Amino acid sequence: MTAEMTLVHAATTAASQPGTLLWLIPFLPLFGFLLNGLSGRKLKSTKVVDFFALGSVGVAFLLTLYYFIQLAGLPAEGRSIHQSLWTWFDVGGARVLGGLTTYKIQWAYKFDVLSGCMALLVTGAGFLIHLFSTGYMAEERNDGRYYRFMAYLNLFVFSMLNLVLGANIMMMFLGWEGVGLCSYLLIGFYFEKEFAAVAGKKAFVTNRIGDFGFMIGFFLIFQIFGSLDYDTLMGSVRAVAHLPAITLYGHTASPTWWFNLIGCCLFVGAMGKSAQIPLYVWLPDAMAGPTPVSALIHAATMVTSGLYMITRMNFIYVNAPVALAVVLAFGSLTAFVAATMGLAQYDIKKVLAYSTVSQLGFMFMGMGAGAFSAGMFHVFTHAAFKASLFLGSGSVIAACHHEQDMRNMGGLKKLMPITAMSMILATFAISGIFPFSGFFSKDEILWKVFEGWYQHGHYTGPTLNLVAWILGMLGAACTAFYMTRLIAMTFYGEYRGAGHDPHGLSVPSEAHGHDDAHGDPHDDHGHDDHGHAAPSHAAAHGHAAPDSHGHGPTEVSWRMWLPVSILAGLAVVLGFLNYPESLHRILPIVPSELFSKWIEPLLYQVAPAHHGEHVPPAIEYGLMAWATLVWAPAAMLLAWWMYKVDPSWSRAKAFVARFPVLYRWVNAKYYVDEFYEAALIEPIKRFSAQLWSFDTWVVDGVVNGAARATLIWAGLMNWVDEYLVDGAVDLVEYFVQETSGVFRGLQTGRVQNYAFVMFLGFLVFAFWKFLV
Amino acid sequence: MVNLNTVLLISSILFAIGIAGVLVRRNALVILMSIELMLNAANLNFIAFARHSGSVSGQAFALLVMGFAAAEVAVGLALVVALYRKRDTVQVDDINLLKG
Numbered sequence: 001m002t003a004e005m006t007l008v009h010a011a012t013t014a015a016s017q018p019g020t021l022l023w024l025i026p027f028l029p030l031f032g033f034l035l036n037g038l039s040g041r042k043l044k045s046t047k048v049v050d051f052f053a054l055g056s057v058g059v060a061f062l063l064t065l066y067y068f069i070q071l072a073g074l075p076a077e078g079r080s081i082h083q084s085l086w087t088w089f090d091v092g093g094a095r096v097l098g099g100l101t102t103y104k105i106q107w108a109y110k111f112d113v114l115s116g117c118m119a120l121l122v123t124g125a126g127f128l129i130h131l132f133s134t135g136y137m138a139e140e141r142n143d144g145r146y147y148r149f150m151a152y153l154n155l156f157v158f159s160m161l162n163l164v165l166g167a168n169i170m171m172m173f174l175g176w177e178g179v180g181l182c183s184y185l186l187i188g189f190y191f192e193k194e195f196a197a198v199a200g201k202k203a204f205v206t207n208r209i210g211d212f213g214f215m216i217g218f219f220l221i222f223q224i225f226g227s228l229d230y231d232t233l234m235g236s237v238r239a240v241a242h243l244p245a246i247t248l249y250g251h252t253a254s255p256t257w258w259f260n261l262i263g264c265c266l267f268v269g270a271m272g273k274s275a276q277i278p279l280y281v282w283l284p285d286a287m288a289g290p291t292p293v294s295a296l297i298h299a300a301t302m303v304t305s306g307l308y309m310i311t312r313m314n315f316i317y318v319n320a321p322v323a324l325a326v327v328l329a330f331g332s333l334t335a336f337v338a339a340t341m342g343l344a345q346y347d348i349k350k351v352l353a354y355s356t357v358s359q360l361g362f363m364f365m366g367m368g369a370g371a372f373s374a375g376m377f378h379v380f381t382h383a384a385f386k387a388s389l390f391l392g393s394g395s396v397i398a399a400c401h402h403e404q405d406m407r408n409m410g411g412l413k414k415l416m417p418i419t420a421m422s423m424i425l426a427t428f429a430i431s432g433i434f435p436f437s438g439f440f441s442k443d444e445i446l447w448k449v450f451e452g453w454y455q456h457g458h459y460t461g462p463t464l465n466l467v468a469w470i471l472g473m474l475g476a477a478c479t480a481f482y483m484t485r486l487i488a489m490t491f492y493g494e495y496r497g498a499g500h501d502p503h504g505l506s507v508p509s510e511a512h513g514h515d516d517a518h519g520d521p522h523d524d525h526g527h528d529d530h531g532h533a534a535p536s537h538a539a540a541h542g543h544a545a546p547d548s549h550g551h552g553p554t555e556v557s558w559r560m561w562l563p564v565s566i567l568a569g570l571a572v573v574l575g576f577l578n579y580p581e582s583l584h585r586i587l588p589i590v591p592s593e594l595f596s597k598w599i600e601p602l603l604y605q606v607a608p609a610h611h612g613e614h615v616p617p618a619i620e621y622g623l624m625a626w627a628t629l630v631w632a633p634a635a636m637l638l639a640w641w642m643y644k645v646d647p648s649w650s651r652a653k654a655f656v657a658r659f660p661v662l663y664r665w666v667n668a669k670y671y672v673d674e675f676y677e678a679a680l681i682e683p684i685k686r687f688s689a690q691l692w693s694f695d696t697w698v699v700d701g702v703v704n705g706a707a708r709a710t711l712i713w714a715g716l717m718n719w720v721d722e723y724l725v726d727g728a729v730d731l732v733e734y735f736v737q738e739t740s741g742v743f744r745g746l747q748t749g750r751v752q753n754y755a756f757v758m759f760l761g762f763l764v765f766a767f768w769k770f771l772v
Numbered sequence: 773m774v775n776l777n778t779v780l781l782i783s784s785i786l787f788a789i790g791i792a793g794v795l796v797r798r799n800a801l802v803i804l805m806s807i808e809l810m811l812n813a814a815n816l817n818f819i820a821f822a823r824h825s826g827s828v829s830g831q832a833f834a835l836l837v838m839g840f841a842a843a844e845v846a847v848g849l850a851l852v853v854a855l856y857r858k859r860d861t862v863q864v865d866d867i868n869l870l871k872g
Binding site for chain 1 (some may be wrong): 864
């Protein structure tokens with residue numbers, strides 16, 4: 001690429017091919033959800049539930065594969081299949097930059113180089129994890145909520161496919177919220193346990209914070225571009241970027257300023273969904289959900305939607321250097337900090353959770369360095385090896401009777417050989433050992449970050465790149481360490497769960513050992529997500545569930561080890577899809593940079609900022625060899641030496657004894673949760689308590705005061721009525737009564753008296769008439 | 773030939789006796805009889821003036837009054853009987869519901 005090179009953007013609506021069955025890819029899982037969700041309770045056999053759930057995702061996968069092959073057959077510039085179903089809503093008349101818009105948001109799907117890959121990932125990994133769930137959730141088959149789990153998983157696949165296949169940001173947002181909902185529902189699947197319900201709420205609320213940023217971001221996009229369709233946005237971004245200034249809400253600034261703002265807002269959304277510092281806290285707690293959920297949602301697919309969104313919005317980010325720097329800074333910080341948190345965890349799922357956070361940080365580093373394809377490639381390799389690791393850990397947990405503490409495991413390699421081999425391969429992949437996939441993706445990212453520092457033949461690039469690179473390398477070492485530690489603690493040594501524990505390493509599984517010393521209330525979350533599982537259930541479904549209590553762990557059923565090994569196999573070979581150009585000489589038969597070239601039509605091309613001169617290949621080779629031959633293996637060997645060679649872990653214990661404060665901080669995850677609790681949640685609670693007392697005393701006080709004043713006034717009125725009005729009436733009555741006595745005497749009631757008076761009157765009349 | 777004045781005097785005396793009877797006596801039957809006296813005093817006047825003026829219309833009136841008196845005494849006696857049945861007395865002193 002040269003400096004003056006400017007490409008016209010390839011993906012335009014005109015080049016899109018119509019795809020008539022495209023809508024079925026997301027809607028099939030939706031149908032599965034509706035069928036299972038509405039009728040699952042009444043179905044006699046959970047096999048029917050399996051059929052709907054697996055069938056809908058499986059057919060969706062095949063359909064995705066069909067369209068993917070079709071897509072690959074198209075010329076590179078026109079690789080986009082489009083289907084518009086209906087007008088979702090009409091925002092015509094809204095005021096945007098440059099007048100009133102006539103834009104109508106379509107319910108439309110767009111299958112292009114990026115969404116196609118993501119859809120393959122979602123349906124493929126989704127299908128394997130559905131298959132795994134049929135084994136892992138076997139205990140739920142009898143208590144009537146198995147269908148609910150499967151229905152949620154299907155709903156999740158639908159939402160995720162909407163997210164990736166949607167042809168505009170609104171569709172992505174719909175999926176974005178949908179996966180958030182499904183995440184909440186599935187984390188809280190065992191909602192009768194308080195920690196699961198709390199973890200679900202935490203995930204949802206934390207994500208809402210991110211969503212707020214995301215919404216502000218795409219509102220701004222809509223204000224500036226007047227559209228939310230990716231095609232339109234990509235088509236007009238060049239024109240917008242060359243505007244002299246943009247005025248919105250009375251603020252005038254350059255397009256770059258606005259793009260920086262949009263980029264930062266969108267990144268806040270990505271922070272929430274993809275668990276970056278400072279919003280990562282929900283992801284480790286999300287391990288309260290069943291393990292297949294952790295694998296599908298919290299490792300392979302949903303948490304990568306932030307990455308997908310940033311790649312999709314690359315045309316914004318490429319024009320927003322500050323936003324990119326923010327992404328790089330937060331990504332590298334997360335990659336390092338989360339990796340260190342994983343060093344001292346004993347809960348097998350917690351280790352993997354922090355590993356996921358850390359790996360997501362690596363992906364954001366790639367994005368931040370402008371290497372969207374490298375970051376995106378790590379999404380796919382990570383999905384393979386992390387899903388494999390998570391599912392493998394699920395198998396281990398199920399085999400160990402829902403024990404999650406690694407101190408109570410050990411020696412499982414002999415007992416569960418297939419799971420052990422798969423997880424060991426995945427560990428090599430995540431540690432970045434050549435030629436496993438992690439090497440090709442993670443080291444590509446680290447290399448791009450380093451390359452950003454090396455500019456124009458001098459080491460004069462942004463210092464941030466150097467710092468990020470160092471953090472990334474440290475994070476990579478931590479990754480290799482804690483993963484080897486996990487493998488050594490779980491699969492090597494002696495099985496410590498059956499009472500045979502020569503070194504006194506196991507802990508009571510209820511107390512969960514390491515957390516109560518520090519009073520950490522969050523640590524025992526997700527410990528046992530199957531607390532209700534009765535041994536009789538396990539015995540009744542011996543074909544799928546591991547054996548009942550009293551026996552040692554054995555290999556799990558094929559429904560569980562098959563997905564694990566398939567994903568592990570992918571984790572081994574997937575890296576070759578993006579074989580670096582510089583290693584072409586070593587393996588000339590492998591086509592180089594397939595993935596980068598594949599994704600290229602989607603990426604906005606600017607005059608390259610720092611690709612003008614490449615770093616001398618010697619440095620590239622040197623760094624690659626250093627990372628994969630020395631750095632990562634050294635960390636792995638260190639963990640091996642500490643936890644495998646010495647089965648009593650005395651070296652690790654000595655280290656802890658020597659640096660107790662360091663250990664305590666790392667083990668307690670730097671007290672971030674406690675800090676949030678104290679710095680944010682408590683003040684908010686106190687603030688709400690104050691609002692509540694304001695409500696009680698002032699608002700209610702006004703109402704009560706009005707009532708009281710009315711009462712007093714009414715009392716006064718009562719007095720007036722009683723004493724003045726009634727008094728006047730009574731006085732008249734009294735007067736009449738008193739005076740009536742005189743006249744009452746006349747009223748004798750005797751007719752003769754009246755007759756006498758009448759006679760007298762007659763006499764008087766007669767005298768008056770005749771005599772006067 | 774009896775003098776007109778003498779007849780009028782007798783009539784007045786009769787009327788006065790009737791009035792006195794109505795006003796003084798307490799027995800309802802006696803009161804009714806006193807009323808008859810007063811009516812007959814009026815009849816005597818009618819006859820006397822008819823004779824004095826040579827017209828017969830006064831005599832016709834006297835006959836009419838006698839008819840009225842018969843009707844009146846029938847109604848009056850019925851009232852007295854009803855009263856007696858109701859109150860077990862014919863003394864008008866006891867009938868004083870209108871006393872204030």
